[in-house]
Amino acid sequence: MAKNLKIGLFGFGCVGQGLYHVLNNSKGFKADIVKIAVKNKTKDRPLDKGVFTFDKFEILDNPEIDVIVELIDDADEAYNIVKYALSKGKHVVTANKKMVAQHLQELYNLQHEKNVSFLYEASSCGSIPIIRTLEEYFDNEQIQKVSGIFNGTTNYILTKTISEKLSYEAALKQAQEKGFAESDPTNDVEGFDAKFKAIIIALHAFGVFAKPEDVLNIGITTLSDYDINYAAEKSYKIKLIPTVTKVADDKVSIFVLPKYVNSNNHLFSVDNEFNGVIVDGEFSGEQFLKGRGAGGHPTGAAVLSDISALSYGYKYEYKKQKQNPNIKFTNDVTLKVYLRYNNEEELRNFVFDSINEQYTGGEYHYVIGVIKLAALIKNKEFILKNKLFVASVGDDIKLIGKSENINESAKKQVAFA
Secondary structure (H helix, E strand, C coil), X not given: CCCCEEEEEXXXXXXXXXXXXXXXXXXXXXXEEEEEECCCCCCXXXXXXXXXXXXXXXXHCCCCCCEEEECCCCHHHHHHHHHHHHHCCCEEEECCHHHHHHCHHHHHHHHHHHCCCEECHHHCCCCCCHHHHHHHCCCCCCEEEEEEECCHHHHHHHHHHHHCCCCHHHHHHHHHHCCCCCCCCHHHHCCHHHHHHHHHHHHHHHCCCCCHHHCEECCCCCCCHHHHHHHHHCCCEEEEXXXXXXXXXCEEEEEEEEEEXXXXXXXXXXXXXXXXXXXXXXXXXXXXXXXXXXXXXXXXXXXXXXXXXHCCCCXXXXXXXXXXXXXXXXXXXXXXXXXXXXXXXXXXXXXXXXXXXXXXXXXXXXXEEEEEHHHHHHCHHHHHHCCCEEEEECCCCEECCCCCCCCCCHHHCEECC
């Protein structure tokens, strides 16, 4: 029997209003929004003023409210709200991927300590039920890799650069005009948003905890016409891809990079603001999920799904974490990349293990080869400052041998003089 939930809602922006709409037009369970906490006291809102409050504790300390739904933009304040609510023994539903990723270990521990549910399906990939899929469908099957398009803003921009031959700047402006990108798009276009989602998904896919500051994210801000033309010549598309992959029985690697994908890849056909996720299971092989990645109604529907699950007492079981308690995050891997650079002097910063292809002509220079992820991490700021462009090519990601580290293997590597 489903419980009639009493909800305290934080935030009444795009997602909050989307939730309110889908909640009041859904069937099958009952949930009432008792109070909505908002910040702006002068803003006109389409509901009776009596439902709103400007004091968060009017919700957090209300014994009638048993579920806190957090849908605000401020990750720091969201953390304060969520931590307090869990500490008070209230169930929490959130869509804030930055807050969840930054405090995942702590909030994981707190929900178990207080024996409450902490659900965040809407934090990762909009309407795609990826977390529940990993929790339920893949609960006992070993996963090899999870990758995909986790950010609709960047995918829209990249779609326009290929299909309409727009420059990165023109595509970004169009995305902003359509409301897909914020006036400050840094979180999306530099890959932070996708990284936060990848970190959350990694816990449910592999049981691994990773800190955002340890995970590489390089976005699409340095994309040039040269890189777009290279994609067109090879019949590729460029996608911003978070990759979460097992590289050993006890090690998982996570990173976010642009990637050249061909028509054989499921993500090739995922365009505009849509998201797509590929889950590679040990026995089931590749499973592909596609859906809208952003917007009030898709995200609101994901939040609604969590609220519905709560009405039946649902909790994440984190089976992969229990199955693999010793699994660790690592950056100690190699991968194959395309690197576009401006001159030979810049290239000296990068040490490749092997080279597959190199081109030099006029103002356009690139190299394709195998490089250590640590070398990209070390050179991230250099890449951004000098407007180099790096993208992964292929799926061959390998753990560096235990006896081999960056310094010991340097003499075997191919360097550019």
